[in-house]
Amino acid sequence: MSIRLEHLNYIYSSGTSYEKHALKDINLTILHGEFVGIIGHTGSGKSTLIQHLNGLIRAGSGKLYYNDKNIYEDGYNMKELRNQVGLVFQYPEHQLFEVDVITDVCFGPKNQGLSPEECRERALEALKLVGLKEKYYEVSPFELSGGQKRRAAIAGVLAMRPKVLVLDEPTAGLDPKGRDDILEQIAYLHKQTDMTVILVSHSMEDIARFADRIIVMNHGEVMYNDEPKKVFAHYRELEKVGLAAPQVTYMMHDLRERGFAVDTEATTVEEAADEIMRVLETKR
């Protein structure tokens, strides 16, 4: 079970003055059960890339294999692909439309042709997974707070029981606590189910905490594709393309430059604290 992209190209508004080569020769493999982070500044092609994964955008050239089947082959069942690869757009709460939360979450399963009972069952399961309290199930989605709306919207995709969950900046516009809550919920989801999670973000700090692997996009190309520590080791190059490594990475490099013999691999506050303590203790 995997997603494999081979020599994928995509050009926006081809043949006009606004023409833009949004994706250039992308080669990637995402394995089943992975937690992958995609990072890149606005306009780097990351949103375009993920819309290819469930066939919303068709590549100009190249191949995209889902479970070893090329989705661009004639007769490929796109609807089934969209059932398997769930895509949560940016500000997903802007797509809520039903009279109450649970009916809205049922929209996906209903489109899959499930019976009302099954729909409801799936919706309840999904709402539990995103941690939305039961008292909100029968409430109009427009009455929820920002963070709750977003959970409801994510549940709407989860209710389709996708094998791959793609989230485009799920924390945009939330406050720090709301941001942490959503990310932790996603990490919990990844642990609870055997879903593949692809998380698009521009916060290095967020991705460093959860992803097994980071894909850095720049000008429509894959710039790095490696585990977080190795990607952040290129912090100077990242800076040049308008991205930044987590603050602690800079800290550790600065310390080392000043003769404080720390290992610079730390990407989270805990790791950095442990490492500094280790060095301090050896000095004593």
Added chain:
Amino acid sequence: MNMIQAEKLIFEYEKRDEEGNVVGTSRAIDEVDIDVKEGQFIAVLGHNGSGKSTLAKHINAILVPTEGTVRVDGRDTKKPEELWNVRQSAGMVFQNPDNQIIGTVVEEDVGFGPENLGVPTDEIWQRVEESLKAVGMISYRHHSPNKLSGGQKQRVAIAGVVAMEPKCIVLDEPTAMLDPAGRKEVLRTVQKLREKKNVTVILITHYMEEVIDADKIYVMDHGRVVMEGTPREIFSRVDELKGYRLDVPQVTLLADELRKRGVDIPAGILRKEELVRHLCQLG
């Protein structure tokens, strides 16, 4: 002189049931006192729903107090005859860059405020040019706002306010919808404005990194001001901040964590250079 002064400010709004009958009131701001001197850089922190945006709207007289008073440059915002003067002296930049740009060309949008104030045509042009230069967007003056990035749109919105020549600018979460590059861009612009024009700035945000240069920080929760002080004072109370659903820059967190483990460094470290210096002195 006091630029902004709020005394025992209370704001309540009516809750209505489905038929539109009033079923009670809800207090969004609860006895808030605020004091801002001319030329200061003030930050208001708080999670979503803490009342910080409601407070911001009082400074521009979009909302008026239920009880208590707000004075802007000595003018009571409750007096109808002062309304336009208050709005002219306290300009406001909002969160969503798309929903506050009225013009379809950058320079026409910047001219919108002065037009409303009845400024003569020649002076409008002068002001537009000057404001666009101040935010570094002069080369985009003939562009459509739709083709700009989020950070650029916010800079245009700031220019639109600057062109009204306010004494004070209130920025209500201007960076919440931007990417990191856009955020930096907007903050640099605000910083430059402060240096050049000595304008009073009130920045409302939930990003802690943006407020380390502030003269004073107010932290809000449930409509009340719960913390008040310099960045150093505020950031030395890490656990308390977390309790208010806020987070702290990684460097401050790291310093706090090290302190908890018994490393001898001062509380409230704001910048990585500081922490590096203290640690190197230890080793």
Added chain:
Amino acid sequence: MIRDITIGQYYPAKSILHRLDPRVKLVSTLLYLISLFLFRSISGYIVATLFLAGIIRASKVPFRHIVKGLKPIIMLLMITVFFNLFLTRDGEVLFHKWIFTITEGGLRTAVYMAIRLIYLIIGSSLMTFTTTPNELTDGIEKLLYPLNRIHVPVHEVAMMMSIALRFIPILLEETDKIMKAQIARGADLESGNMVQRVKSMIPILVPLFVSAFRRANDLAMAMEARCYRGGEGRTKMKPLCYRTRDRIAYMVVIVYVIGVFLIGKYVPLRVWIF
């Protein structure tokens, strides 16, 4: 897909047309549209075509860009042609099979109508390509100002138009995004009968309206914060006043209208049935 609609969108360029007073462009467009119905002969069409070609040249808007703007009206064009072609019974029968009959008059009317419609669209879109929506509304406001005396809220209407024009591209993009998001949730927007299709639009229309109202609310607040209080006491950044070039433009257009009328009437040029 949806954002490819270029009709009605300002095209930034530096041309004489861009610099003209919007009132000139508004009145001239109107005159040009009327002129298209003043003749029924090839000679008239030649003059109208030459005039339009000249204006396109002067506008510095790429021809390809203008043609792209025609795409959305292809359907309308085809319907017009179809009805004129098959329903007009006039003159000799050129073609007959089963229930389809094409007569000389039908073909003539169909071709003329198609050309008129295309010229009409190109003519009016040239105005919007070369005039910013703000100028346009300023122009309308000033032209209609006399109506203020009979209590028509001219300023308000003009302001509403300008805001609508600013938000059209934003809302189109938003529609695109919502559509994609609902398709990702398995929404089927293409199949089914009329009723089902209308029903399948609900998941798109509800979020779109909610968003439009939110934006309207935000915008109203932002405008008030910038001291907007209606048209009274307002000055203009770009006040409208006629210059020499505007007067010349008026004259050119009037000469064209008279010319096309006279040539269309008195210069007989017949090719086959036209």
